[in-house]
Amino acid sequence: MSLLELDAVDSYYGQSHILRDVSMRVEEGEICALLGRNGAGKTTTLRSIAGARPPEVRTGRITYKDRDITDMETEDISVLGISHVPEERRVFANLTVEENLHLADVVKNRSNTWGRDLDFEHEGQSIEQILEDFPRLSERQQQMAGTLSGGEQQMLAIARALKQSTDLLMLDEPYEGLAPQIIETVEGAIERIRDEGTTVLLVEQNAVAAMKIADRCYVIDQGSVVFEGPAEELRNDEETRERYLGV
Amino acid sequence: MSLVGELVVLLVNGLQTGAIYVLLAIGLSIILGTLKFVNFAHGALYVVGAYIGLLITQQISIANGQLAEWGFPTLGLGWGFIAALVIVPPIVFVVGLAMERFVARPFYDRPDTDQILVTFGLAIVVQELIHALIGPRSYTYDIPSEIAGGIPFSGPVGVPLSAVTIDVWRVWVIAITATLVIAVYAIVEYTDFGLVVKAGTRDPEMVRLLGIRITRPYLVMFGIGAGLAGVAGVVGAPLSNINPEIGMTILVPAFLTVVIGGVGSIRGAVLGGTLIGMVQVTLISLGTVSLGSLSINFTPWAQVGIYALAVVVLLTRPQGLLGSEEVTA
Ligand SMILES: Nc1ncnc2c1ncn2[C@@H]1O[C@H](COP(=O)(O)OP(=O)(O)OP(=O)(O)O)[C@@H](O)[C@H]1O
Ligand SMILES: [Mg+2]
Numbered sequence: 001m002s003l004l005e006l007d008a009v010d011s012y013y014g015q016s017h018i019l020r021d022v023s024m025r026v027e028e029g030e031i032c033a034l035l036g037r038n039g040a041g042k043t044t045t046l047r048s049i050a051g052a053r054p055p056e057v058r059t060g061r062i063t064y065k066d067r068d069i070t071d072m073e074t075e076d077i078s079v080l081g082i083s084h085v086p087e088e089r090r091v092f093a094n095l096t097v098e099e100n101l102h103l104a105d106v107v108k109n110r111s112n113t114w115g116r117d118l119d120f121e122h123e124g125q126s127i128e129q130i131l132e133d134f135p136r137l138s139e140r141q142q143q144m145a146g147t148l149s150g151g152e153q154q155m156l157a158i159a160r161a162l163k164q165s166t167d168l169l170m171l172d173e174p175y176e177g178l179a180p181q182i183i184e185t186v187e188g189a190i191e192r193i194r195d196e197g198t199t200v201l202l203v204e205q206n207a208v209a210a211m212k213i214a215d216r217c218y219v220i221d222q223g224s225v226v227f228e229g230p231a232e233e234l235r236n237d238e239e240t241r242e243r244y245l246g247v
Numbered sequence: 248m249s250l251v252g253e254l255v256v257l258l259v260n261g262l263q264t265g266a267i268y269v270l271l272a273i274g275l276s277i278i279l280g281t282l283k284f285v286n287f288a289h290g291a292l293y294v295v296g297a298y299i300g301l302l303i304t305q306q307i308s309i310a311n312g313q314l315a316e317w318g319f320p321t322l323g324l325g326w327g328f329i330a331a332l333v334i335v336p337p338i339v340f341v342v343g344l345a346m347e348r349f350v351a352r353p354f355y356d357r358p359d360t361d362q363i364l365v366t367f368g369l370a371i372v373v374q375e376l377i378h379a380l381i382g383p384r385s386y387t388y389d390i391p392s393e394i395a396g397g398i399p400f401s402g403p404v405g406v407p408l409s410a411v412t413i414d415v416w417r418v419w420v421i422a423i424t425a426t427l428v429i430a431v432y433a434i435v436e437y438t439d440f441g442l443v444v445k446a447g448t449r450d451p452e453m454v455r456l457l458g459i460r461i462t463r464p465y466l467v468m469f470g471i472g473a474g475l476a477g478v479a480g481v482v483g484a485p486l487s488n489i490n491p492e493i494g495m496t497i498l499v500p501a502f503l504t505v506v507i508g509g510v511g512s513i514r515g516a517v518l519g520g521t522l523i524g525m526v527q528v529t530l531i532s533l534g535t536v537s538l539g540s541l542s543i544n545f546t547p548w549a550q551v552g553i554y555a556l557a558v559v560v561l562l563t564r565p566q567g568l569l570g571s572e573e574v575t576a
Contacts, residue, residue, distance in 0.1 A: 050456060052452060052455075052456065073455070074452070074455040074456055075455040075456075075457075075458050075459060075460045075461075078455070078456055078457060078458035079458040083456070083457075083458075084456050086453070086456065090450055090452075090453040090456075092445075092446045092449050092450060092453070093449060094445060094446075094448065094449055095442070095445060095446060099442055099446075102439075102442065103442065103443070103446055103454070103457055103459070104457060106439050106442070106443060106457065106458075106459050107457065107458040107459060109439050111439075111440070112439070112440075112443070112459055112460060112463065112464070113458070113460070116460070160457075164457065164458075
């Protein structure tokens with residue numbers, strides 16, 4: 001049994017039919033990349049899995065740890081160990097860097113999660129590790145997140161997700177707006193948590209960078225899966241790369 | 248009476264009047280600032296608190312209410328003021344939870360005008376319900392005997408002044424308010440609960456993606472605001488008469504307090520409420536002042552003074568004294 005399975009999923013925004021018959025598997029302990037052009041449906045796929053609405057999943061089934069999560073609430077899916085870093089730097093501008101990071105741990109406070117199923121096996125990265133990875137955040141812990149630069153906000157969003165206790169980390173364009181050196185840091189962190197057993201589902205525009213660290217890849221186009229296989233295979237499949245990824 | 252003594256009395260009266268506004272404004276301001284919900288029924292919570300408090304404190308005779316016809320010509324437990332002070336806040340807290348769940352929550356994503364309509368309607372329903380059941384007449388709270396006395400105040404040691412008397416019970420109101428304000432401030436500023444509410448103001452979906460159920464903190468926050476309004480009803484009512492209309496009457500200075508202090512700011516509510524209380528009490532106690540042939544009676548101008556204060560503040564700091572500029576509610 002795979003950690004996460006999508007079985008013939010169809011997702012809609014109101015009347016527009018976006019995901020068509022999407023089936024995917026993400027295996028425990030791997031880095032799986034989901035690639036495709038602008039508007040292909042990558043973000044829609046991640047949001048469908050995370051239970052974020054819209055989109056609406058009308059048919060098909062999403063199974064995680066043998067549990068049907070298709071119609072579950074976002075916050076209940078999250079505490080089963082799926083953390084999702086959405087695109088566009090969703091940090092809380094009115095809170096400090098430290099408070100933003102602390103929000104990753106609030107679910108461990110039972111007054112909020114009382115009466116709900118919690119199920120995560122892999123502890124998040126320690127605050128020390130995170131501040132070591134991202135010294136810029138370390139220097140700015142008391143600064144309001146809204147006053148950080150775009151790149152720093154992106155670092156904060158990723159750092160917060162790394163701090164969450166999670167078994168499946170879904171990253172939507174994590175390299176967006178980051179300098180090459182920081183991208184390396186993020187790549188290193190992703191590989192480290194994979195080695196510690198956390199599974200990663202990575203969405204990237206930068207297909208070359210994603211293929212570098214991915215174990216397996218999916219390519220999606222116009223809402224349908226058009227390629228599935230080891231990263232190695234995609235790197236060698238020039239036709240698919242040119243046709244669907246433009247690289 | 249000495250000038251110092253008079254000023255001390257003025258200060259105590261002003262702080263005590265202001266305390267009622269502070270208690271009301273905190274809930275109003277937090278609900279407006281964090282949940283972006285305009286609650287015109289906040290005054291109804293005050294009335295509910297005042298009436299429940301009245302019925303716990305003493306026995307009242309019902310003249311023109313339905314309840315008299317239904318066989319309850321007198322009503323009330325007669326347990327005293329302290330009992331009311333303890334029992335009312337949790338009751339109004341629960342009323343607030345129900346209000347959030349059934350009135351506010353369905354309207355969070357609706358325009359302000361819809362929120363105003365529904366809460367204004369609810370306020371009128373509550374007012375008319377009390378009107379019908381208990382009747383239109385005004386009741387007075389007896390100032391509780393436990394705290395009815397006065398403290399003689401004779402100025403700093405060694406300064407001979409003719410003594411004035413400070414009402415013990417006013418000092419009580421100030422002390423109770425201060426304690427509650429500090430408690431709520433600590434909850435909002437220093438707990439995970441407060442952090443989640445603040446985060447939810449900006450991006451509720453991201454809060455949920457972090458596994459946090461946002462509805463629960465919202466619910467509790469609303470309840471806390473309601474509970475404070477209930478306390479205001481109990482401690483504010485002995486000051487004035489109680490009738491079904493006081494909820495609407497008190498709503499105006501409560502909103503002005505929020506506006507002056509700054510939406511969403513607890514410290515702002517404290518500052519705004521205190522200022523309003525001081526201005527109001529000062530104008531009332533000035534009474535008639537004669538300057539040569541010109542004599543002005545300031546008492547009726549107390550209400551005008553509050554508005555004037557609000558106008559001055561809004562012209563100089565549109566976001567309120569301690570409000571942050573970003574809040575647009
Ligand atoms: N809220 C929405 N309402 C209607 N249509 C939407 C909405 N969000 C996305 N879409 C449409 O769904 C399709 C897939 O969008 P999606 O965001 O999943 O693409 P993507 O693969 O993430 O693209 P990108 O690489 O540009 O982020 C697009 O055609 C987009 O216009
Ligand atoms: Mg996208």
